[in-house]
Amino acid sequence: MIPVITIDGPSGAGKGTICQLLAKKLGYSLLDSGALYRLTALAGQLKGADLADPDVMGKIAENLAVEFNVTDTGVAILLEGKDVSQAIRQEQVGMDASQVAAYPQVRSGLLACQRQFAKLPGLVADGRDMGTTVFPDAPVKIFLTASAEERAKRRVLQLEEKGETADMATILADIELRDKRDRERKESPLVPAADALELDSTSLSIEGVLEEVLNVVQQKLALT
Ligand SMILES: Nc1ncnc2c1ncn2[C@@H]1O[C@H](COP(=O)(O)OP(=O)(O)OP(=O)(O)O)[C@@H](O)[C@H]1O
Ligand SMILES: Nc1ccn([C@@H]2O[C@H](COP(=O)(O)O)[C@@H](O)[C@H]2O)c(=O)n1
Numbered sequence: 001m002i003p004v005i006t007i008d009g010p011s012g013a014g015k016g017t018i019c020q021l022l023a024k025k026l027g028y029s030l031l032d033s034g035a036l037y038r039l040t041a042l043a044g045q046l047k048g049a050d051l052a053d054p055d056v057m058g059k060i061a062e063n064l065a066v067e068f069n070v071t072d073t074g075v076a077i078l079l080e081g082k083d084v085s086q087a088i089r090q091e092q093v094g095m096d097a098s099q100v101a102a103y104p105q106v107r108s109g110l111l112a113c114q115r116q117f118a119k120l121p122g123l124v125a126d127g128r129d130m131g132t133t134v135f136p137d138a139p140v141k142i143f144l145t146a147s148a149e150e151r152a153k154r155r156v157l158q159l160e161e162k163g164e165t166a167d168m169a170t171i172l173a174d175i176e177l178r179d180k181r182d183r184e185r186k187e188s189p190l191v192p193a194a195d196a197l198e199l200d201s202t203s204l205s206i207e208g209v210l211e212e213v214l215n216v217v218q219q220k221l222a223l224t
Pocket of ligand 2: 033037038094097098099101126127128129178
């Protein structure tokens, strides 16, 4: 069986950061499922599609021409051959991704693509429904949270580090809207899997979270 570690949770909880560090440490592959929802939204925008049409967006999701190329500096994400690694990180693309992610047609359109990431020696999967829907049999499931205020603070710092201006009140409102959509949608809502370990990172450093996660992984997978 391929060992899959799922880390789900709301925006800005630190999933991406921890998943990257964990995958590197264990030599596992990495699935950034949020990138697939962002790519679907961006592909829709570039094609001039109606983002409010679930059937149209579902077809776009199912037929995404995407490549993840590992480079010395990180992962280059290509959409139809064009590097969109930066473009998909824009706040507006994140908001559009959160809109189209509520459509069952989009979620089912991305399922097979996500499951193809599971390869030996193992996979670290980052998202909202990794432990509940995409990899329900994963042996290690973590649900990573932090207060909305702390997550907004982290996002503001992250944007400022990239040289962008960020308004705390706007970012907090965006985070709360995304949380609401993710938690209240009918299809694969953001909820911890029954067998997930919940970890609140509000007052933990990145190193502190990684240490706790590694402890859980070592216990569950009996790694040395
Ligand atoms: N425990 C922590 N303490 C302080 N800052 C953190 C912590 N974890 C992550 N961060 C920082 O918070 C920001 C958001 O983290 P990250 O992108 O990993 O969150 P995420 O859960 O993947 O969000 P999203 O789902 O929206 O992509 C980053 O700048 C990251 O360095
Ligand atoms: N498994 C997932 C992953 C993401 N989403 C939605 O996509 C949006 C963008 O994700 P990021 O993690 O890159 O911020 C996010 O706001 C979710 O609405 C999802 O539904 N399921």
